[in-house]
Amino acid sequence: MPNNQILTLRETTALIEQGDLLLIAGNQDLLDQLPAGQWLGGTIPYFMSGEGAKKDLNRLFVSNLTQVAASASIKSYSTQEFEELLADRPKNGFSYIALPVFSEVHKAYAVEINQYETLYDSPILGWITGKDLDASEQDDQFPAVYHGPTATCLANKAVLMHIELPETQYAEIEIYNPYEQANGDSIQFLEDDFSAGEVLINNEKQNFAHYCRAKKIKGQLPVVANYSGALINIDIERIDEDRVHFYGPVSRDQVYHWAKDIHYSPQAFLKAMPKEEAITAFNCISIYSNFQLEGEQIGNYGGPFTFGEIAYILLNQTLVLLHIQNK
Known part of the structure; x- marks a missing residue:
């Protein structure tokens, strides 16, 4: 996974300062120290990488999309700007979104976005930010997203990275659900x-x-x-x-x-998961805890464990992969 790594604050800062295009997840005190640049950030300290699934409060998860994008723009949006958010998506590419958990913009997106006829015109994927599950109630950190071009922390806005791809390529979203529907009570x-x-x-x-x-x-x-x-x-x-x-x-x-009863173990989750590479990926924090994935190598892809996954609409307990395919 050359483009998906857990990096130190210094290593991440160096990539920003050289102008790289980055998706960054990590603890809030680290994200607050990053300089302005071409990046989108979100608070969450749980990662899947070549090091295995883990919580890391001292480093950042970085997906480097510099070699993927023909061009890119990063913008923030309020709950009143969903129509603009969708209209800003590239004609040939994808948009990556981050939203703070239980914020008004998170709830509005989840309830309202499927009402827009243009939703499926261009790929949109991303995740809901959270915080350390073991943090005390007195902890002053909160779920947030970051608009990298201004290095601004936002608690009630969506931040999107719109990426235009070369004409010879296209983006494809893939989702994996470890659960099946039971036939019990409706x-x-x-x-x-x-x-x-x-x-x-x-x-x-x-x-x-x-x-x-x-x-x-x-x-x-x-x-x-x-x-x-x-x-x-x-x-x-x-x-x-x-x-x-x-x-x-x-x-x-x-x-x-x-959902049907399932035997919660790393093997129960991993046996049905894909093995192919992905440009980037994200998984659910409930899957991390329920399936006891601490230390497990998830697959040939990396990304954060999140408080909700977006593949057009809001999902829960789902693995989402981004592929770039040749036309």
Whole structure:
């Protein structure tokens, strides 16, 4: 993976200063020290690389796209600028997006972006930023994205790197889901939201949090909907007294089922994962923890473990790969 490496702050700074085009993930105190340049950044200290899956608070994960791009631009967008965000995508290339977890722009993108008819006109992929899961509540760090050209930390904007490819090439997004849909209870949500109270279980109204506790569901398995053949996971963040909270929005237009039980181990995840190289990749932090991937070599690709994955729409517990193909 020559273009995907875990680097020191000094090594990363040197690449920025020589004008390289970079995607950078890492702990906030490191990202805050980077100079302005051609980079997009996001807070998360969990990486998959040639060193294996690991948390690293002292170094940065860097994907170098300098040799890939014919040209590139990096811009930030608010929740009112999704139409512009989509229009700015290159005609032949791809756009890489980063959004802070549970920010208004994250929630708005997740709920609204599928309403735009142009969404699938050009590849868009990226991830939701987070922070160290072991950090104390008193820690002053927060999920953020970085607009590299101004070295600005943003808590409620999307940052995109729009990359134009040579005319002889095109971008292709590939997704891998380790889960299958079970045939048990059907779950229908009554609103499009990141949490749920009352739901329909097998067409009967129940409180979803009460149902989960009665079923002894602790949140490892996602709920899964079939979107015209594509299985889309929604990951549970936490179960409160009367509401269940998710890492992505549930849809009232879909019927969900729990994922099939799975034996959580590195082997259970790795056996179905691709072996080919990718330009860059990202994976879900829940997969990292649930499948016990610490120290494991994931594949011939690298990237961060994230708090949500974007392959056009928001995904959960999914591995996403970016390939550049010749026409």
